[in-house]
Amino acid sequence: MIHSGPVICQIYHDSYHHVSTPEEGRLLFFFQLEGSASVHLGGTVLDVQDSCAFIMPSALSFRVRGRGRARLLDCRISYINSLLKSSIGSALSSLLPSVKTGPFRAYCLSGHSVLRLEPLLDIISEETGLKRSDYLDMIHFQIFEILILLRREGALSQADIETWSVSQRVWQIEDVAEFIDSNYDIPFTLEELAVRCNLNPSYFSRAFREKMGLPLFEYINRMRIGRAVQLLKNTNLAILEIAMTVGYNNVSFFNRYFRKLKGCSPGEFRKKILE
Known part of the structure; x- marks a missing residue:
């Protein structure tokens, strides 16, 4: 800021x-x-x-x-x-x-x-x-x-x-991935991203998985957890604040998904870093 x-x-x-x-x-x-x-x-x-x-x-x-x-x-x-x-x-x-x-x-x-x-x-x-x-x-x-x-x-x-307006051109799957990489902290839906590519949601979902190797929301959550790891390592932000910063409104879901990917809670992860 x-x-x-x-x-x-x-x-x-x-x-x-x-x-x-x-x-x-x-x-x-x-x-x-x-x-x-x-x-x-x-x-x-x-x-x-x-x-x-x-x-x-x-x-x-x-x-x-x-x-x-x-x-x-x-x-x-x-x-x-x-x-x-x-x-x-x-x-x-x-x-x-x-x-x-x-x-x-x-x-x-x-x-x-x-x-x-x-x-x-x-x-x-x-x-x-x-x-x-x-x-x-x-x-x-x-x-x-x-x-x-x-x-x-x-x-x-x-x-x-x-000509730069995001509403003025049809996106490719790579554009969606780049948009997520840069804006992972904001809410968006499958339908919104599918519209950007001028595809129906079902076809878009399959195309994204084939191109990126992960389902859409798995990709988004991995991006968010990756950023959360950086914040846990490099800042003193509270767990709730980190969850909100990377795009999670529900801290319980954040903790659960973090544990799924990292094998421990965010608090346990930070404690290991400090040891």
């Missing part, structure tokens, strides 16, 4: 569970440099298969999961506004969406732009962390160059963005 704080801007690296709730005074720049992502912007869900960038106003809820290399630049609006008061910044102000009303801006990134962007974002991350003399000026220059690169690419039209 992204929280407000005294930092004027912050870079988040390759974390595939970025979440932002609507909050005054912030602007988010998301860059998918390589790989794919499931991007939730307000009520819009996009299945992004290309290198891309999004600029999002604080009024818009945002969630992303995916694979590959990504960066999230989280900036205070007051800081961005100070940049735009300069002669260079004023020429770039039209790139930014309205802070309070949106809509978001989306860009396809060429290979050249990806090569240029990643070092700029790394410099912002380094300067923000070290806070050496004149670090704000260094960050200014990197953000200016990022905005210029995006202006060169040109914002996508609404029609272009619609």
Whole structure:
């Protein structure tokens, strides 16, 4: 979760569970440099298969999961506004969406732009962390160059963005598996996934098992338990909180399925790790 704080801007690296709730005074720049992502912007869900960038106003809820290399630049609006008061910044102000009303801006990134962007974002991350003399000026220059690169690419039209919409294309079984891998914590039904593939539920269920080697809900539960194992190893979250985080509303079912796959309860598993 992204929280407000005294930092004027912050870079988040390759974390595939970025979440932002609507909050005054912030602007988010998301860059998918390589790989794919499931991007939730307000009520819009996009299945992004290309290198891309999004600029999002604080009024818009945002969630992303995916694979590959990504960066999230989280900036205070007051800081961005100070940049735009300069002669260079004023020429770039039209790139930014309205802070309070949106809509978001989306860009396809060429290979050249990806090569240029990643070092700029790394410099912002380094300067923000070290806070050496004149670090704000260094960050200014990197953000200016990022905005210029995006202006060169040109914002996508609404029609272009619609091609990423999950409702606009028929999925293959591999798409379903990738969607589950990225969104295992949210509820969905066999019927919903079958509709995505334009198949009836019975045929979809057989096709999924043949392709993935497991029945659909066995596949989903294995994904969830795998993530729960990581949380048990790497966090101090309570068992109930872990169950909810990975998509189980019933902790008894979570405990039962965990024992089925791992031979012990989640609590016993954690105890073994700590011994």
